[in-house]
Amino acid sequence: AQKITQTQPGMFVQEKEAVTLDCTYDTSDQSYGLFWYKQPSSGEMIFLIYQGSYDEQNATEGRYSLNFQKARKSANLVISASQLGDSAMYFCPLGGATNKLIFGTGTLLAVQP
Amino acid sequence: ETGVTQTPRHLVMGMTNKKSLKCEQHLGHNAMYWYKQSAKKPLELMFVYNFKEQTENNSVPSRFSPECPNSSHLFLHLHTLQPEDSALYLCASSQDGTGVSNEQFFGPGTRLTVL
Numbered sequence: 001a002q003k004i005t006q007t008q009p010g011m012f013v014q015e016k017e018a019v020t021l022d023c024t025y026d027t028s029d030q031s032y033g034l035f036w037y038k039q040p041s042s043g044e045m046i047f048l049i050y051q052g053s054y055d056e057q058n059a060t061e062g063r064y065s066l067n068f069q070k071a072r073k074s075a076n077l078v079i080s081a082s083q084l085g086d087s088a089m090y091f092c093p094l095g096g097a098t099n100k101l102i103f104g105t106g107t108l109l110a111v112q113p
Numbered sequence: 114e115t116g117v118t119q120t121p122r123h124l125v126m127g128m129t130n131k132k133s134l135k136c137e138q139h140l141g142h143n144a145m146y147w148y149k150q151s152a153k154k155p156l157e158l159m160f161v162y163n164f165k166e167q168t169e170n171n172s173v174p175s176r177f178s179p180e181c182p183n184s185s186h187l188f189l190h191l192h193t194l195q196p197e198d199s200a201l202y203l204c205a206s207s208q209d210g211t212g213v214s215n216e217q218f219f220g221p222g223t224r225l226t227v228l
Contacts, residue, residue: 004155033213043201045219052214091156099144099207099215100169103156 002027004094004104011109013082020067021077021107023092029053033095034075036066039106040088051075079109087111115139117220119204125226126194134189134223136204144210145187146217147179150201162187163210194227201225 003026013019025034036048051059051066059066067076079086089108093101117138126132138145147159161169162181176198178190187204201224205217 029213031213035216037219043203043222043224045203045205045217047216047218050214050216093156095213095215097211097213098169099210099212099217100158100161101156101217105153105155 002029002094002096002102004092004102006090006092006104006107008107009105011107013079013109013111015084015111015113016081018078018080019082019109021079021090021092021109022074023076023104024072024074025092025094026073027094027096029096031097034066034068035093035095035101036064036075036077037091037093038086038088039091045091049077082111084111084113117204117206117218119202119220119223121223122221123224123226125228126191127228128194128196130194131190131192133191134202134204134225136187136189136220138185138187138204138206138218138220140206140218142206142208142218143184144207144215145181145184146205146207147187147189148203148205150203150222152200156203159189161210168210191225194225196227199225199227 034051037045049061065078089106144163149157160179180188201222203222204220207215207217
């Protein structure tokens with residue numbers, strides 16, 4: 001069965017510091033993808049970054065980078081230089097061949113000034 | 114309008130009412146999705162439409178009835194709901210319904226409260 005585990009219900013980080021949000025997954029698919037989305041209090045899910053299972057390089061997108069460790073089945077998100085606007089819920093859904101996204105319970109990030 | 118829009122943004126209804134949620138995407142995508150997000154639970158996929166055809170019904174109770182008249186519009190018709198159906202209902206779209214790298218674009222959601 002496919003599953004996503006985010007073990008950090010909540011995280012605090014000081015403004016301008018880096019933070020790592022953990023994500024582990026379980027799947028029997030050979031080809032899959034990991035996404036990270038941000039959900040502010042307004043409700044909309046905002047796409048941040050994507051990592052494919054066959055991608056050899058870790059994905060990066062501006063201040064976001066993905067620490068992909070395939071053998072450990074982990075895909076942690078690193079946010080560098082945190083900003084107040086980064087405060088939100090963060091999800092790392094797993095995508096498979098059918099394009100169904102499997103979500104975990106998310107991590108609530110609070111950036112403190 | 115750009116991206117994915119949803120109306121209404123907030124809805125309060127009684128258990129005997131009939132209402133509909135609307136989703137519209139302006140991205141030229143061919144797949145559309147309904148998700149339910151309840152407090153402290155992972156997002157649950159409810160329905161998937163690919164090229165207007167329903168390809169997934171994730172054991173959703175019949176009091177939720179989806180409709181996809183074309184690739185740009187998706188509705189969720191609600192009737193005889195229960196208080197436990199109160200949640201944020203999110204609509205999403207993607208280029209199509211296959212492939213591991215298809216990013217899904219989400220709307221802002223409808224916050225539904227059933228009294």
